[in-house]
Amino acid sequence: MGIFNKINQRSGLVVGTIVLGLVLFLLGDAFTSSNSIFSSFKNKVGEIGGTSITIEDYQKAIAKAEGLYGGSSNNTNMEDIAWNQLIFDNLNIPVYEKAGIAISEEERGDLIEGEHMSEIVKQQFQSAENVKQFIANLDNSNQFQSPEEQIALQGRWKAMKQYVFDERMRSKYDALIKKSEYVTKAEAQRYYHSLNDKAEAEYVYVPYYSIKDTIAVTDEMIEKYIKDHAKEFEVEEGRSIEFAVFNNTPSAEDSAYVKKDLIAIKEEFKIAKNDTAFIRSNSDAPAEPSYVQISQLPEAMSKMVTSLQTDSVYGPFPSGQGYTLTKVIKIESDTNVVAKASHILFRTNETDPAEKKAEAKKQAQQILAEIQKGASFEKMAAQYGGDGTASNGGSLGWFGKGQMVKPFENAIFSANKAGVLPNIVETQFGYHIIRVDVPKMGKKFLVATVQKNVEAFDATVDSVYRVADGFASSVKDTGTFRTELKKFKFGAAKYEQANIDGAAKSITGVTEAREIIKWLYSDDRDVNNVSNVFSVDNKQIVVLVTGIREKGLASAKDVKDQVKPKIENEEKAKRIAAKLNANGTNLAAIAKAYGSDALTGKATDILLSSGMITGVGYEPEAVGVIFGLGKDKVSTVLTGENGVLIVKNLNFTKSEVADYSQFVSQLQQQRNNRIAYGVIDAAIKKTSEIIDMRYRF
Template identity: 35%
Template structure:
């Protein structure tokens, strides 16, 4: 705001100079880089139904959405929020352009009179009801809306604009609802379709099948050539839709604190310790100087182990530490105690569950009593807990940690522990709804709270450390301008490990485990980046990344390399089918004898009560072709070997039970209608986007 006010104070020429300078500073890289306004490149963020959306036009709508969001939430939009707001703005363009063409063709609209009725009439919009419902009473009063509208002109311009956008969205949503409802009414289910669905759900079959899984033939024994992959792709082009993607290899240079950083922080924490010791308001001093917020009062159980071990030496005003936990140094100042309203205790237990009838309960009690006697005789409580306790604490030897008498535990359990004085084994079983408990109090109950002012300082890399890591990464990048040089330099530096990220989509924000990697993705998709090009050092979280572009796919160009892994699996399985079928030969005899003759890998399974709608074939999984063959065979008949999803199968139908004849298929008609109706919104969206030939190029700009 200070900068803006200063600009406003200046006169025309000065304002112009400052404004231009700011613009060049903020977006100069964009103006002078690969998407320069002066380079002649396409500056549209996308195209919808032949209409290009310019970057300024799109950005204006994003700014509008962000302003509305920030007014509604009362906080600035985060980077993640802005990603969602850009999606929201893009979808709004699709509604305004592609959907609107469909609305206009059908004459669909919301009249001013209808909008008034939605806001303050007889058929109030659900969005209005939600917005103006009193959160305390849950009551909606139409007069609240009317009074708000009467005062609208007196409200700030931002609120007036927000309301105008709100009303516009009401109208847009209502028009879309009309359109979707209209298309839902076109859904029709014939009696023949309903009858077919009824038979699919109610016809039953018992079957047996022989399966030779694809994995039973080692992949190494089946060679797949590029020509075979290309031939398969040519025959199945409709199944392999390409998209813009990039494949990279990369190395990382982590930015970790150095020994010098650790030493500097240790010196700082010692200085803070002296300040904490003399501070008159120790809690305020700690809050101002700590990276980590900690409670001012702690129970013994809430203390870190290193601090707890020094409780016996506590003296008012004493400073303890520094103690290192992970990458953080802690110092503590003790300032006395007070009494809590609740007691805290630490205990362990062994739970023997007692579910079921009276005899099971009696057996559980007998078992628990036997364990209690073993412990009283000197057996290890922890060992018996690990081998006998029926809850998650068994792995910790029954340890439940610290808890208070504020109903954290069920009442019988809590009463038994907090009525026990001191530490040790409670000499009786405690029964709760969960079963029988054998309990040992490991730290006596106490209601003492310790006033502890805490300063925690985390070791972070200094700017000098960051600069040094960046220098190393940039030097590697400079010396690795080709893929060959990249590979050679990796071999020289044994600390570097090459990772591969395949088929990164254009709008990706992460790459493998690298979060916030948007700049790396944008480099890979930059028009100036070619195959085998090497990036400069790109900062990604707490590391620098140097990458080499090794592959790319384009939306309109499906190649073998685009789908090599999937194609290889498909073609290899086809070749395995030929091997397996040849080995099966002219299958005869029982399925069991055929499997035995085939040898290792073949298995036979029985599937009772199978239905066509939801058929599942155990080891063969969900295989529609196999299920269809089972229902297409007559009782006692067997198929020839065929390729299924999981392997080569031979199916044998042992019994078919036809669905009973019914006169009315209304239930099944309604099921199919409902299923079709639930998909309508999605199918409309897909059809409109496809018809509008939507081209989304936002990833070039964000």
């Protein structure tokens, strides 16, 4: 009995435990099953008009886009195309259907292979007969190399047809909206008069810039302005960051490794029977053997051009991103004769007096004598050279006949050996000391080139990663981020970017930044969070979150530079208006009473459509007031775009036309053009909420 009594006493606890177990079991199922609340959120890519878009929906849309455009390799924007298609399916199609728009089976057939074939289909197939033949072959497996190829083409054809039908629905709806646009005669009259009626006015104008005093603008004033103009400052979510970039710059060891690799294959290249095949197997930039001029050879080879031999391999030579080996296959005569030379110019002008020319010639002869005694040609060129070659030891490089002035060309192409010419050469530019570096030569070379690019290999990448990781560990906030980064004299750079959108694919200087964006938009992300190292685009990147902007109104900090001038002008307008006495009709007297900052003038040919007042600028509100005033009537004080005004209507010339049909057509065309540029799609989107959460994937 004692045992049963104890059980009875604890029965409430037992029952409670069982109930709790059942609840936990049910909740566990709710959060862990494939259809659970948690799983549903985890798989959610976004929301379009109240419809949740799952990762499966999104992936299907991407596959459809790839099918339509022939694979992701042909278009880098497949994800955006897929997302826009989901918006179209969930927003546009219901709107079209509600308007009673549909496509019959007969119309579908006509669009694909009928008399009114879609331009999209026509562009692909040219004729209905070709479409019919394609459709007939589509289900014939014998026409394809593999079942996969057949399935892929069938998918692409299905996607293309759906795209054609979607575009027909869109065009029907656009046409419906265009047909609903109606321009009345009264509208055409107003439009005509805004273009042709003219006013003449007198004004007093005090520009805002006339007030030199500093206007104190507080954050509270900025916040109030934002609230008062809320529609102008609606913003989407954004993340602001600073980030450090550590480039995987190849080391001396990486460079030596590539050079050693080329040396190892040099002998193989020399005896290779098929140079093209050898290049394809060993070069990072495969290219067919080709003929080149002397000037196109690696510089080291051009210096020993007289000793180059066929079936010989030269290098490795530094070249662009790495090193090259060059094999000389043939050496042939060439009608294109070239030479290589250097000079030291003692510049004179043709208008110089004879004494000045004589002095220049004397100096040239003295320097020539010093060079002949052993002085450095390059040093003398740097000291005395009178043109841009002085900083390069006087080198002119390779050149052919017809590229130099005649006396200079004759001197070089008459030389049969290398060396400094014994005599000064005079040209229209002055006096030249000339050294022939390579005498005239008419040869071309059939060469094959193997190029190996120097890149950061694993050891270097690991080393850079460790440096970036150490930096990330030292950062706590913006201050330490900047301080620690300054310790790197080279090899690291700081960038920043404000209000990055969740759908962004890149950030400043980083093209493949999706993993960074995904990290930025993680649910637990906060200001001063520091990322681990991202290895992206041959870089190591560390990111610091400096700001998180929520959807809604922009913060005072974000738009301070934009809003502050507007508030300053508002405050200036109050000061000016308080001082500007608008009593009376004599604007000259009003301006005089205000002071020298008040400008006066008369403006003619004022058009309502332009909003411009000559001498003042763009002031549409003031222009509207002028047209509303009676003759010789004066306005109140007006707050304008660029200053404060008082205007007086001096004259009004009204234009008339018998027939307004031309202006009806112009207005109608303007409205139709506006519709053609995506206004309808934008309006449909505006009526529904679109939540883009693709950054989570």
